[in-house]
Amino acid sequence: MSEISNNFLYEAIDEDIASGKVKADEIHTRFPPEPNGYLHIGHCKAMIIDFGTARKYGGKCNLRMDDTNPAKEDTEYVDAIKEDIKWLGFDWEDRFYYGSDYFEKDYELAVGLIKKGLAYVCELTPEQFRTPEYAGNTTTPAVSPWRDRPIEESLDLFERMKNGEFPEGKYTLRAKIDLASGNFCMRDPVIYRIKYVEHHRQGTKWCIFPMYDFAHPIQDALEGITHSLCSLEYVIHRPLYNWVIENVDLDYKPCPPRQIEFARLNMTHTVMSKRYLRALVENGVVDGWDDPRMPTLCGLRRRGYTAASILDFIERIGVSTSNSLVDIRLLESCIREELNMKAARRICVQKPLKVVIDNYPEDKVEYFSVSNNPNDPEAGTREVPFTRELYIDAEDFAEVPPPKFFRMKPDGEVRLMGAYIVKCVSIEKNEDGSVKEIHCTADLEAGNGNPLDGRKIKGTIHWLSAKYAEDTTLVLYSHLFTLENVADIPEGKTYEDYMDPNSALRIEGAKIEPALANAEAGERFQFVRSGYFVKDTKNPNTFNRIVSLKDGFKA
Known part of the structure; x- marks a missing residue:
């Protein structure tokens, strides 16, 4: 399985094909992860949608590193993302890009907007942006004292921003759209800010960086993307996406990109936020990004999950336009069913x-x-x-x-x-x-x-022969969080209040049959009457429990 069957995304694309907007083999998607952490199973859903959609229509899918925010980005994550995509069986062929490849073009197009009177340099600080006086509310418009700054002055200041003449927060470049819009994303959003952080590829060449909402549609257009598939939180950003496409000076071949949104994956007992996952790693709560309790693809791989079981899981949950909480036991049942048929039995x-x-x-x-x-x-x-x-x-x-x-x-x-x-x-x-x-x-x-x-x-x-049995260590993994919906934390509580102290239970001195003595790292087995286990890829002579033998869950 490499695509999610019968979903509304295909219906929308079929309409574009039927209208003559685009041909089937011209369908072009992209998977644009940010290299500031490891991919998790939520990204996997987006990946399968992006690559699977292109595969269904005989089109193409690009891999693009969204590295326009340099603060947490690192080459380590780039390499890990590539490995995870290949592990799941997808291929970007020769279409591998970085968002930072387009910094020069982003700057050029931003200058073009200023010249058209569609962007201006603003002096509101981040703190002022959040005050009612300048942000407005649902009934009053936002305000910027610099909205009518002369074009030549904005061009001069923007160039000087690029040259590093001002401190962070002194100036921003804002799109001139509609300060009274009911969609706050359209209230003259910031499209460039000053940031003195070394970029993992560009070094210190740039000290101004485009905001995602500005850079993303430009990147899509430059790469010939026909359908920009993203999660539901970008619904309110779609008018801005379209505004950028309509107002920058680019040729669109075969057609302007169309943004379509789908529900992201949320799973019981699981945190999907990379910010919180990073905190778990940096605070030593887990044994790195590939800790078998983590929802990262490298963590699931070390836990013993196969690419096929993850693809099966994503196929079963499907694609929709409404967010829901998927029971993690469905994922567990996918690997259990596969290993029941394929895993060698051992004692x-x-x-x-x-x-x-x-x-x-x-x-x-x-x-x-x-x-x-x-x-x-x-x-x-x-x-x-x-x-x-x-x-x-x-x-x-x-x-x-x-x-x-x-x-x-x-x-x-x-x-x-x-x-x-x-x-x-x-x-x-x-x-x-x-x-x-x-x-x-x-x-x-x-x-x-x-x-x-x-x-x-x-x-x-x-049983085992006492004479021939070998010693081993078992790690019985369970959910890292006891709370079913980890996003629904009661007031006054934190993630730490719901962490299971027994989520990685070590058993020293367990005995295994001689046939397991030469098991390879990553090799999976059914331990008879015990569960499904995998030889750990980091710790010698250690087997991790993938899942139990049985579960009462019914999909």
């Missing part, structure tokens, strides 16, 4: 408890054939060693069992998965009263089949 004992089979020879090693994946016959089988001393999970034994407990208990029988039926005959304890080891006898005549006398064995548990 892991999280909390090892020793079991001794008293009637089994001490030096004997027996091998039982176990399926690698019952859903995939071609996955074959593997041999699992069986010895006198074993490990079972401590959760599978109860000295005083509750009702309907069919696992190991005193004088009770249970099947060791794929091997013998055993009966608990005695228990050894530590000085503190905890269980040290369990002694059992095995039904050696039945082997790994059914009892010869026809008795029913209700419980089956997994």
